[in-house]
Amino acid sequence: MLFRSAYGQANAALHQPLVWPAGVPMGWNSWAAYAEKINDHRYLGAAAFVRDTLVPQGFGRDKLVYINLDAFWSNLDVVQLADAVATIKSMHGIDGTRFEPGIYWTPFAYWSDDLDAWVEGTGMKYRYRDILLKAPDGSLLPKVDGGRAIDPSHPGTKARTSYFMKQFQQLGFHYLKLDFLSHGALEGAHHDPAIQTGIEAYSEGMQQIVDETGNRMFLSLSIAPLFPSGYGHARRLSCDTKGHISGGDQTTEYMLNSLTYGWWTSKNLYIADPDHVVLGDSADQGARSVTEGRSRLLSAIVSGGMILDSSRLADDPQGQELARAVYDNRNLFAVASEGQAFQPVEGDSGDKAASVFTRKTARGVYIAVFNYDEKQPQTITVPLARIDPGLAAASSIAVIDVATGRTLAPARGTVTIELSPAESKLLKLHREE
Numbered sequence: 543m544l545f546r547s548a549y550g551q552a553n554a555a556l557h558q559p560l561v562w563p564a565g566v567p568m569g570w571n572s573w574a575a576y577a578e579k580i581n582d583h584r585y586l587g588a589a590a591f592v593r594d595t596l597v598p599q600g601f602g603r604d605k606l607v608y609i610n611l612d613a614f615w616s617n618l619d620v621v622q623l624a625d626a627v628a629t630i631k632s633m634h635g636i637d638g639t640r641f642e643p644g645i646y647w648t649p650f651a652y653w654s655d656d657l658d659a660w661v662e663g664t665g666m667k668y669r670y671r672d673i674l675l676k677a678p679d680g681s682l683l684p685k686v687d688g689g690r691a692i693d694p695s696h697p698g699t700k701a702r703t704s705y706f707m708k709q710f711q712q713l714g715f716h717y718l719k720l721d722f723l724s725h726g727a728l729e730g731a732h733h734d735p736a737i738q739t740g741i742e743a744y745s746e747g748m749q750q751i752v753d754e755t756g757n758r759m760f761l762s763l764s765i766a767p768l769f770p771s772g773y774g775h776a777r778r779l780s781c782d783t784k785g786h787i788s789g790g791d792q793t794t795e796y797m798l799n800s801l802t803y804g805w806w807t808s809k810n811l812y813i814a815d816p817d818h819v820v821l822g823d824s825a826d827q828g829a830r831s832v833t834e835g836r837s838r839l840l841s842a843i844v845s846g847g848m849i850l851d852s853s854r855l856a857d858d859p860q861g862q863e864l865a866r867a868v869y870d871n872r873n874l875f876a877v878a879s880e881g882q883a884f885q886p887v888e889g890d891s892g893d894k895a896a897s898v899f900t901r902k903t904a905r906g907v908y909i910a911v912f913n914y915d916e917k918q919p920q921t922i923t924v925p926l927a928r929i930d931p932g933l934a935a936a937s938s939i940a941v942i943d944v945a946t947g948r949t950l951a952p953a954r955g956t957v958t959i960e961l962s963p964a965e966s967k968l969l970k971l972h973r974e975e
Contacts, residue, residue, distance in 0.1 A: 550810030557772040559811055560752070562760050566813055566847045566881040567717065567776075568601070569608030569644070574784055574820040574828070574852035575861075578614045582622040585611060586629055587856025589641060596865060597635035600872040603879055605637065608717045608760075610644030610850070627714045644717025644760070645710055649703055650726030650747060651689035657682075661698045663705025668698030675730040683730055687765075691725040694747025695734035703747070707754040718759045720751070720774065723766035741767065748773035762815055771811035779804055779845060783817035785829035785838050787964040788914040792827055794834075794841045795914045798895035801845050801883070805899075808846045808883035816845035818852035821868060822861030825854050835868040836945075837912060837966040844899045844910045844968075847878035873944050877908065877968065884910055887928050897922060900929050906972030907933065908944070913961035923958045929971070936973045944968040 570588055572580045589609040592601060601607065609630050611618075618626060626643070633641040657671035675683050675691040683691055692699050710718060727744035737743045744767060752773055755761065763774035765781055780800040788795040797816050808814040819842055821835045822828040829835035842849045851869075853861040886896035887909075899910045907930050913920040927934035939953040945968060952974060959967055 547806055547810075550806040553769070553771065554810045557770055559772055559809070560757070560761065560775045562757075562775040562813070564606060564760070565604060566879075567608050567760060568603040568606075568849045568878075569610060569717075569851070570855065571610040571612055571644075571719075571818055571850045571852045572615075573612035574782075574818045574826040575854045577612075577826065578617075580611065580614050580617055582618050582626045584854075584856040585609070585618075585626055588854075589630055589633060591855040591862060591865075592851075593633050593635050593639070593641065595862070596869050597637065597639050599866070599870045600875045601869050602635065602639045605635070605639045607635075607639055607641050608644050608850075609641055610646070610717055610719065612646045612719065613721070615645055624713060631714055642716040643714065644719065645713075645715045646719045646721060647706055647710070648689065648722045648725075649706075649720060649751065650692045650694055650699075650744075651687075651722040652692055653689050661702050663701045664698050668696075668701075672696070673698040673702070673733075675728060675732070678731045680731070683728065686725060686728070687722065689722060689725060691728045691730070693730070693733050694726045694743045695732045695737045697733070699747065700750060703750055704754060707751065711755070711758060716759055717762070718755070719762045719764060720766070721764040723748070723763055727767050741770070745770055745773070763812070764815075768807070768811070774812060776813035776815040776848060777807070777811070778815045778817055781817065784827035785820035785822075785825070785835060786827050787834050787837055787916050789916070794838050794912070795895045797845070798841050798899075798912065799891070799893065801841075801899070802886045802889065802891050802896040805883050805885050809881075813848055813881075814846040814883055815848050816842040818850050819868075821851070821853040821864040822858050824858040825852065825861060828853060828861065829864060829868075831964070832864060832867045833962065834916070834964045835864050837964055839868055839874065840910055840966045840968055841912070843874060843878040844884035844901075846883040847881045849878060871945055873947060874968065877944060884908065887924060898924055902930075903970065903972075906930075906939075906970060908968060908970055909957070910966065910968045911959045911961065912966040913964060916964045918963055920961045921958060922961065923956050925956050926953065926971075933971060933973070938974045939971050940974045942970040944970050
């Protein structure tokens, strides 16, 4: 683990990470909740639920909440979008919590088959067929994930980027999710002959976005190359994580597998973005119980504390009920606000996630323990020597359940945790006085 941490620090020294002055974000995102069915009523309804119900329970960070539109924000017409942004920015919680809007864009992927469409911001100088990445013989590259790659080095692409960056900032957005960025790193015959590789083109395109936003927008990168870093404040650990505890991809275990092997990127390269916390059957793969939802929330906390809910908070009674229960815990929010990623106790989990994660505190250590079996209970015993040799040598260790604040039976040599199906627990351990 020391080697991996040093590796992250060495990369940070080569290319400094972007630092967001407002810290690690917390808020809501439309994707898993509403996807292509998002509209202004659902967007503003979710924001109102967060303001009226969740903020009084402690939801938010440093009295700031982001309310983010994802793909299909174009369902809102120009007037609806401007009005929605203005409404979000006028919102305040009862404790003075502010709200800021966020939006979504894919700078290097084109999703239409209309190749003769004019490129935005170019004054009808370029059509999309002009700015798409070509093969050496001049033919278009095949689609990837349904989208065609845009050449970041083309002057039409650069004009398009400037156009959208100005539009988003003029509208008042403070958060920008940039998706399908790997399209910009594909190999091809770039318009600029000085560009020799896809990564070189990607770096040029991303640097333009960084320059034009000037650290005025939080940049969250998705489906993005890990290296080079320094072009976003946050990067997805794994994409499209939802609310189920296990059972394939898009699950809590799937995301924590990425943390198991990628914890060292946190703060060295980016804020680790654990993707959306999704609650309720009506949302895409939303958590089906309070227990499962709490485990998904804890997985976001141990990844570094970036929390973006994506439940159907505007109009789904089950999602609302689960949100009330899952997010009603100021003790857990306090740990999340420290913005520190946990490390796996054991790092040889193969294609599975580690079940135990830890990080130091001022007086001891936290340990987070997960049961990925949604049907069977589990007993996990952790040797204290694997966590902290100082704890292993102590005659007695105090054990506190962070979520409830209860003091549990003291530990000596090992700590044993009983977990019900799909359950997780966050414990704080320190030497007894």
